[in-house]
Amino acid sequence: MVFEQLALIGCGLMGGSFALAAREAGLVKRVSGYSRSAHSAQRAQALGVVDTVAATAEQCVQGADLVLLAVPVASTEATLRSLLPGLAPHALVMDVGSTKQDVVLAAQAAMGERMAQFVPAHPICGKEVAGIEHADAKLYQHQQVILTPLPCHAQATVAQASEVWRRLGCRVRELAPALHDQALAAVSHFPHMMAFAFMHSLMAQPEGEQFLALGGPGFRDSTRIAAGDADLWCDVLLANSGPVLAQAQGLRRALAELEGLVQRQDRPALRGLIAQVSQRRADWRMAGDIAPPPPSSPAD
């Protein structure tokens, strides 16, 4: 499988990394790039991430058989509307958005019957830094990608979409959009919100800066995600607010339980609770780090 032309719509960290990785994997022959701010696309060209810069999204997708939409999820509908007139009927379109129900609704509104060309995708990875300067051909390696295909999607289209990510070194799974959003709220979106809240709480204390100076490796790792890009995470939390708020309530309940045990100095119960969660976390492995299963037949 080789694509003649990848159209990269949005020249930031995620899109740029995809273009670099796709080229390295021999998956695409040339790359056209478009970004809302002309500067990003020009930087992408200067860095060798895209070969040509297009003035509009519509021009960018002309001649492309693979299109990657790497824009804020809130821009999905408007961006798809603008590129649609230039899109070839056989081109495969995917996104990289962290939420999927809103992306599906936006894509359906923009594409109508041509939704069959758009396979929603979410690679579960990223960096704390945004922008094409940080694009990294290895970003997707050993990471999980969730596809959320719909009944309108042909088996062959989904299989082709899967193969694209597999060629970049990803493990691919399929999930219903609603389940995707609930799961990602639990293991990604809410953890970010909790990390933001934790930093906010620290900074609100008069001694906050003094305390921050004493953070060690545990602090460093547990708050790494609090440095996430503000635009991206604001977008994600608002787009997936229902499941995110449900997780916040769950954390609130669990924290109250632990606080109660500490307050009552209930050592056996506290030890039991910590031992249970600590064991589960010690046993946990990131899916990308587990050897993939043998190649399976095309998804059904």
Add this chain to the structure above:
Amino acid sequence: MVFEQLALIGCGLMGGSFALAAREAGLVKRVSGYSRSAHSAQRAQALGVVDTVAATAEQCVQGADLVLLAVPVASTEATLRSLLPGLAPHALVMDVGSTKQDVVLAAQAAMGERMAQFVPAHPICGKEVAGIEHADAKLYQHQQVILTPLPCHAQATVAQASEVWRRLGCRVRELAPALHDQALAAVSHFPHMMAFAFMHSLMAQPEGEQFLALGGPGFRDSTRIAAGDADLWCDVLLANSGPVLAQAQGLRRALAELEGLVQRQDRPALRGLIAQVSQRRADWRMAGDIAPPPPSSPAD
């Protein structure tokens, strides 16, 4: 500065790593070990971490000019009482406990006037795995150590204590015990409690296991500390309950603020809050990673 004999009281991860590092740094000539469970001390000897195994803490400190107490903070008083009869008047004693007010009280109760020999110390590092098998000569390198000396401590004693840690590659700071406990509650103890609560909340959901399978690098890093040793962390949270519960309340407040913004879909305010905390976290550096200042005059 070379010590004739290090007495290691408690042969676990922290103590074993100290012994290995001290030997590597040429800081100690020989090491005697004692542990409550004979098995740990014997393993330490088999692994070459200690040269000899003592049957009691009192025997272990005989002939020692440096004593490291590496036992659960709740065992501090009893352990010091038991070793005191064997302790030489010139020996320097330190601990590695994560809380300091309770350690100071326990040490004062056990040692009385000989408290001047005991300099409370807390190296801010660790691993998610306990036990002598995981002892690591590099554990303390580039890490911060907090000493909490009291008016009873001679300047020379504190300077000697500082020098021990510096020789292991640590940055050393001094703090009052109460401030230490507040600061560590903020950047270490409560983050562990929050991580335990978060895992507890995930595991309490019917789809929890399914969600866990989708965790990526952000989940991995932000929950690493949730795998912490149950005995150690139960001990720490109960010993430092006041400051820990105060931090829990702060998080609760900050989280409620974020939840309100998400619920009201208040994009400008949410973006502003995230941008502020994200910038602060991006600018943060772990003290151990910052080049140390030029050598200072002895602490006063």
